[in-house]
């Protein structure tokens with residue numbers, strides 16, 4: 001806590017270096033792992049139809065700077081759902097990084113009570129940010145990129161499946177012998193909205209899907 005010493009009449013100044021964020025609108029991808037087109041996807045109702053108990057929220061996530069600003073803007077709607085202050089929902093400081101939309105990110109904290117990300121709904125399935133997008137019509141940008149595309153992820157220009165997949169993830173569930181769409185197909189809308197994808201890499205992926 002900052003204190004003011006009246007005896008010496010000196011004021012401690014906190015010098016905060018202003019962070020400079022690049023205005024990243026889409027994350028730049030150079031290579032795409034063909035694995036995303038062969039791995040079974042989040043078929044039928046996807047995550048909502050899965051009995052996984054949202055296990056992939058157990059470590060929290062990186063929140064893009066663009067989403068972070070919206071989370072702060074809508075904190076009055078979020079806080080009653082998570083029963084916590086938004087300011088207490090992060091485990092790291094904001095960092096500049098142009099591998100994220102908005103040019104930076106901040107990591108979420110994990111709750112002790114249920115070992116889920118601080119933005120997970122209390123005592124029920126689902127995420128408060130997805131919930132507000134679905135029920136209140138807030139922009140989808142409120143939801144971090146990783147949570148919209150998972151288990152497809154990225155790192156420094158490479159798009160790939162985040163392996164090992166959780167054994168209870170929907171995309172490892174039996175489809176009873178029925179042909180189901182690949183991860184690329186179930187996540188395609190999000191992937192295209194959030195990443196700047198090279199045409200040649202994308203056509204290779206589309207071809208794999210066609211040849212299946």
Ligand code: SF4
Pocket residue numbers: 056057060061108117118119120121126127128129130144147
């Ligand atoms: S932001 Fe939502 S979807 Fe993402 S890890 Fe946290 S609770 Fe899960």
Ligand code: SF4
Pocket residue numbers: 042046047050052053054055056057150151166168169170171
């Ligand atoms: S990605 Fe897999 S583990 Fe995560 S919520 Fe969806 S079905 Fe569950």
